[in-house]
Amino acid sequence: xxxxxxGNFIYRFLKSIQFSGKxxxxxxxxxxxxxxxxxxNPMYYLGALTFFSFYILFISGxxxxxxxxxxxxxxxxSIEYLTHEQWYLGxxxxxxxxxxxxxxxxxxxxxxxxxxxxxxxxxxRAFSWITGVPMLWMVLITGLLGxxxxxxxxxxxxxxxxxxxxxxxxxxxxxTARNFLSNAHMTDTLFRLLxxxxxxxxxxxxxxxxxxxxxxxxxxVNPPRPLAIGMLLALLALSIAKPALSHAPADLxxxxxxxxxxxxxxxxxxxxxxxxxxxxxxxxxxxxxxAMLLPWLxxxxxxxxxxxxxxxxSGCNLCVLDCPYExxxxxxxxxxxxxxxxxxxxxxxxxxSCGICTGSCPYSVPFRRTxxxxxxxxxxxxxxxxxxxxxxxxxxxxxxxxxxVFGCSHGVGKHVTxxxxxxxxxxxxxxxGMLPPSFVDYALRQGAAGVVVTGCxxxxxxHRLGNQFTGERLNRERKPxxxxxxxxxxxxxxxxxxxxxEELYGELENFHSxxxxxxxxxxxRHEEDKGGSRV
Amino acid sequence: xxxxxxxxGQGVVYLIFIAFIGYFSTSPSYLHVPADMALIKFTFSHAGxxxxxxxxxxxxxxxxxxxxxxxxxxxxRERTSLEVEFEMDGQMLFxxxxxxxxxxxxxxxxxxxxxxxxxxxxxxxxxxxxxxHVEGFNYFGEKSVTLAPLQTMIVDFDDIRxxxxxx
Numbered sequence: 001x002x003x004x005x006x007g008n009f010i011y012r013f014l015k016s017i018q019f020s021g022k023x024x025x026x027x028x029x030x031x032x033x034x035x036x037x038x039x040x041n042p043m044y045y046l047g048a049l050t051f052f053s054f055y056i057l058f059i060s061g062x063x064x065x066x067x068x069x070x071x072x073x074x075x076x077x078s079i080e081y082l083t084h085e086q087w088y089l090g091x092x093x094x095x096x097x098x099x100x101x102x103x104x105x106x107x108x109x110x111x112x113x114x115x116x117x118x119x120x121x122x123x124x125r126a127f128s129w130i131t132g133v134p135m136l137w138m139v140l141i142t143g144l145l146g147x148x149x150x151x152x153x154x155x156x157x158x159x160x161x162x163x164x165x166x167x168x169x170x171x172x173x174x175x176t177a178r179n180f181l182s183n184a185h186m187t188d189t190l191f192r193l194l195x196x197x198x199x200x201x202x203x204x205x206x207x208x209x210x211x212x213x214x215x216x217x218x219x220x221v222n223p224p225r226p227l228a229i230g231m232l233l234a235l236l237a238l239s240i241a242k243p244a245l246s247h248a249p250a251d252l253x254x255x256x257x258x259x260x261x262x263x264x265x266x267x268x269x270x271x272x273x274x275x276x277x278x279x280x281x282x283x284x285x286x287x288x289x290x291a292m293l294l295p296w297l298x299x300x301x302x303x304x305x306x307x308x309x310x311x312x313x314s315g316c317n318l319c320v321l322d323c324p325y326e327x328x329x330x331x332x333x334x335x336x337x338x339x340x341x342x343x344x345x346x347x348x349x350x351x352x353s354c355g356i357c358t359g360s361c362p363y364s365v366p367f368r369r370t371x372x373x374x375x376x377x378x379x380x381x382x383x384x385x386x387x388x389x390x391x392x393x394x395x396x397x398x399x400x401x402x403x404x405v406f407g408c409s410h411g412v413g414k415h416v417t418x419x420x421x422x423x424x425x426x427x428x429x430x431x432x433g434m435l436p437p438s439f440v441d442y443a444l445r446q447g448a449a450g451v452v453v454t455g456c457x458x459x460x461x462x463h464r465l466g467n468q469f470t471g472e473r474l475n476r477e478r479k480p481x482x483x484x485x486x487x488x489x490x491x492x493x494x495x496x497x498x499x500x501x502e503e504l505y506g507e508l509e510n511f512h513s514x515x516x517x518x519x520x521x522x523x524x525r526h527e528e529d530k531g532g533s534r535v
Numbered sequence: 536x537x538x539x540x541x542x543x544g545q546g547v548v549y550l551i552f553i554a555f556i557g558y559f560s561t562s563p564s565y566l567h568v569p570a571d572m573a574l575i576k577f578t579f580s581h582a583g584x585x586x587x588x589x590x591x592x593x594x595x596x597x598x599x600x601x602x603x604x605x606x607x608x609x610x611x612r613e614r615t616s617l618e619v620e621f622e623m624d625g626q627m628l629f630x631x632x633x634x635x636x637x638x639x640x641x642x643x644x645x646x647x648x649x650x651x652x653x654x655x656x657x658x659x660x661x662x663x664x665x666x667x668h669v670e671g672f673n674y675f676g677e678k679s680v681t682l683a684p685l686q687t688m689i690v691d692f693d694d695i696r697x698x699x700x701x702x
Contacts, residue, residue, distance in 0.1 A: 032548065034536055034541075035536065035540075035541050035545050035548060036541075036544075036548070042548070099553075099556055099557070102559075102560050103552075106555070106556065157567055164649070167645075170636070172636075172645070173580070173636040173637070173642045173645060174580045174645060175578060175645050175646075175647040177578070178578055178580070178647070230545065234549040234550075235553065237553065238553040238556065238557050241557070244560075253687055254685050255567065255573070255574035255686070256568065257566065257568050257570050257685055258564050258565070258570075259564060260562065260565075261561070261562075261563070261564065261565045262559075263559040263560075264559060264560065266565075269565070273565070273567070
């Protein structure tokens, strides 16, 4: 969100919630980093774990369905058979089906909250947000239909209360809950309709999941294998330790009394018991509408999209490969240039102005002696000319041995321009992935003793893939690579969240000492200083 | 943290996760109807009588000027709102005027009300007026019922026999 909304009450309210939530999540993520490691941190794979729960649900659901009888008179008995007679497999599968559905709600809600707290739901990300919110309702409805199919007292409760709730709407002429007045009203046809809906909704959900990730390049749809195995084993252990059981069979002549609620799905039914149906409708519709409108409360000021300079663009495809939002594609040349056949074209609607394309462009080199330094693709508001000027200005600050920090604007790098540390200067870039590796070389040539590039915590890049790409470029595993003439011991990568400021100080202290030792030993900054050629 | 410590830490995280899911998937339980109470569903959908036969403001003279095939009167669609009262042991449980559904108020008036009452013997009386031209009520029902704990009793209106059914 930009600063123009600071006087807005909604803005300040949302910001205060975000601040508290972010603080909480960053501590939880830090704890998980300690025990799982950054590559397997479940907090960084909440969306992927939701997908994984869906896979478990699909497989366990298919197994349960093989034994399920779709007649209302025998549905309950078929589930009881699975639970008690075939407890060793059918019962486990039923329990797994239930607990995976609960896990799906937990990971979805955490995923949603995390996106909100980290301010990753508006601007160019609004599409994923507004396609994600209705999916929560689809999962809830599918799960409730699943409970319904057991046709026990909880199913009876859900069926009757759901239709009583729907009947509150003044558009219904005949109360639909009257379909559940007696056992004779409950027909096989109606029951089979529910079965078909329970099977059909996940197919729609699957399509919605694909749409949800449609605008992402390399979406994380599968958790790392250790995490997937861990989650599966945990749910299996729960299924064995506490098998899912049915209530007494449904009997519409008898009112259900005590119901062991699945609160992940049924919390709204508790509200129906305390408040009027109209109030519950207002809460549900109001909360959903609020969530859907959140990206525009207030609207995020979007920075201008990346622009392509056709005089230098060779259509090399690197920016297309690296764009995390699939906002760039290659098209036939439009400028009559016969040397190259293609050019990069930015899809403005998808561009979130992260600048990762600038970092990937081989023309983002500060050493060129042109009147105006322009990359083949860059941000109109923050091009490589500005970045080079910022580096020069920062290096002109007084002091002897300097560490130059390129900090991303979202993680710990937020602090780099305000670091109260002698001998450390820095500039901010939108994302660490925006930094062309040649600028590391440039800062060293401007006199820096060492360069630190900071990004968000590993696996948690604000722009999804920026810190991964930067790491690979600095390690010379991805184009454009850091020049081989740069001494690797003078370059460090530090990944951290805003909360990791102290760790950054420690890293700088440590780097300072090791650089001092290097310089005392007469070490060199560039291979060319030994007689090699300039980049 | 060493490898063993990390595995233990992961185990603790998974344990918290499944404990959270395991607990809230069945607990705390929810009390829908207390075991010593019964549930009454007072529900029916009944179309009130039309408020007037015709909905036509044209005078006889105006009608006479029309061609013979256009001299039919436009039927009125609006129905009477139902006035309903439901008593248990002389105590009024429900008393309401129910508007017909539909933009022209030409559809039935639906009622669906739930009452949780103590189990045991009760005397029920129900009255309804569905005709604006009739003073008081034109349908009555009365019955004594011994409600078993958790029994669901239905109070319905049979549109074919035009009478209340308390069962």
